Amino acid sequence: MIEQTATAIEASGLYEQWGLTSAEYQRIQELLGRLPNFTETGLFAAMWSEHCAYKNSKLLLKQFPTSGQRILQGPGEGAGIIDIGDGQAVVFKAESHNHPTAVEPYQGAATGVGGIIRDIFSMGAQPIALLDSLRFGELTDAHTRFLLQETVAGIGGYGNCIGIPTVGGELAFDDAYAANPVMNAMCVGLLDTTMQQKGQAAGAGNLIYYVGAKTGRDGIQGAIFASAEFNDAVEADRSAVQVGDPFMEKRLMDACLELIREHPEAVVGIQDMGAAGLVSSSAEMGAKADYGMTLNLDAVPQREAGMIPYELMLSESQERMLLCVAKDQGAVVEALFARYELDAVQIGEVTAAKQYQLYAHGEKVADVPIKALVDEAPVYQRPQRVPARLLTADPQQYQPQFTSATAVLTKLLQQPTLASKQAIYRSYDTQVKTNTVVAPGSDAAVLRIRGGRKALAMTTDGNGRYLYLNPEIGGQIAVCEAARNIVASGGVPLGITDCLNFGSPEEPESFYELAQATKGMSAACKALATPVISGNVSLYNESNGTAIYPTPMVGMVGLITDLALITTQDFKQAGDVIFLVGQTHADFNGSELQKMLTGNINGALFDFDLATEIAHQQLVQQAIRAGLVSSAHDLAEGGLAVGLAECCFGQQLGASIDVAMPASWLFAETQSRFIITVPAAQAAAFSQMAGEQAQQIGTVTAATDLVIKTNTETLTLDIVTSKQQWEGALAW
Structure with missing residues (x-):
């Protein structure tokens, strides 16, 4: 890379290639009182990118509820923290790695996993579980199959090597993601609350330490790369994709956690070198603490010769952390990391002046106000326009027509989005550390907390089709599901x-989708008392001007107060009584059935009511706490018939069902519904508790058939054969 002079940068418009607009470049000149040099321009381009600054989404994110009685740390640090009692807290966060995965799926997925793990242990927490949320084009396309296989291999390869179980996730397919796959990774950790850390660099004279792997040229401009759309006219930049080493990450994690636990007096602050690499971690740590910083770039461990300051600062090489260390504790840090055969090098110190100063080869190569980098990025309120499809949407629900409900259910169960994901999660180690109580395949993963009776349930969810038809209601549904x-x-x-995965915010229709989705999500979070404690925004997910479906991924963690309350979706024993919580309506727009029968989705999304949702969730919680429930399953994509089949498949038990509805309604995707089973002796007690919120619809049988009698026909599904087909649909 050849450096240009400040005047040459202005004349050539190089800043525009790095994602800065003319107005933003002018604002930087005003902040500095001069033209920025080559390195400084690069620093601002990275720090003011959407990926780092959230300049197009910050105003929308402010509507999210972020506090609560249990919240120990909300957005703004490496991850959020929620108190779960007994001096313990759960720490979790999700991150997107969509653009890298589209270009180099194995490394894009692997480094997405690695980055989110670092966010968790930077808070002082021990990572205990990984989850993911994936979207791809249709599997009939060879390139999509390649992307899926390599992405799954990358997730499994990194998580399996580092010894953290991958316990849950979700996967959906649609043409909307053909050119822009979605790869979101989530990590959950456990924290002793006395060990909680912050990403801050405070105290003049305290030391800045670089620890972990050496810096190379991989991932340079990664944050900028993630803040631009794809276009066939411009070749995707593979150099912007990082390369991961999970064995290095394992040593780095163990070393950092040992330092935090055994030498807490040494650690002032700690942060992952993630998006925008060294500049992001160091500038953010200083700005948050209201201090400045000087860095000596000659001291940065390097694995490639001749790297210029711009490259050193913007490289996103993996497995690196930045520490702020008490001024008399440097030797302690160096000795500890030496035992792990990791670099631990002092590269700078904290200053009282609020400047961010970089030195290389004895010269000052950057000198900018630290808060200008971190806090002065512009914040945009973009124009909004209601998409034409929403203005012209047919308010009536699609009316499916078919001759055999049995044939429809058989085919639905083999649709890639509904089929068993066993072929995916068998690539992952789901049981390492032996704390996984409920592995992939039920509604949520569950991990016990050693030393007590508590457990954590965790899940990822979202449905871009619903948001495509109504972004506000779809946003509510994503949280509620x-x-x-x-x-x-x-x-x-x-x-x-x-993870808010959307198209370009500069397109009024895309920005409208983002604004409405966050509005809906916020309303649901407030209603459910589930604050948003962390996350990220991934915009510009589009190619040649065509965006993906608006796709917010919701990662949620719940507390199970006693192991005896853990519930799974599989039917447990013949004779149990099956109840349907919630009413069913002819809700088909955006459904799996509409897509399968017509090839697309359209029309106005069906109705959804938050109050009903909350009431039904509270009923199921009450019934489980009362010891009435043998199994419980959320009804979502595919509707009642698919949900019943999934309940049957686990233990290969059948069911006899009688419902007063047309056969087509078996596939309606009405929200706020559960299937639960209770022992026959408890059926009356549950009926009394539920009142009109639930209806008895059948019983579990020892036969291997699912038989559903409706107003129009009787559906009969062979459980053994159908399970084989369901499990084999995604096999490769």
């Missing part, structure tokens, strides 16, 4: 993390 997963597992939802 995640909560239903937690409730069906015996937990109480605590809070959420999110």
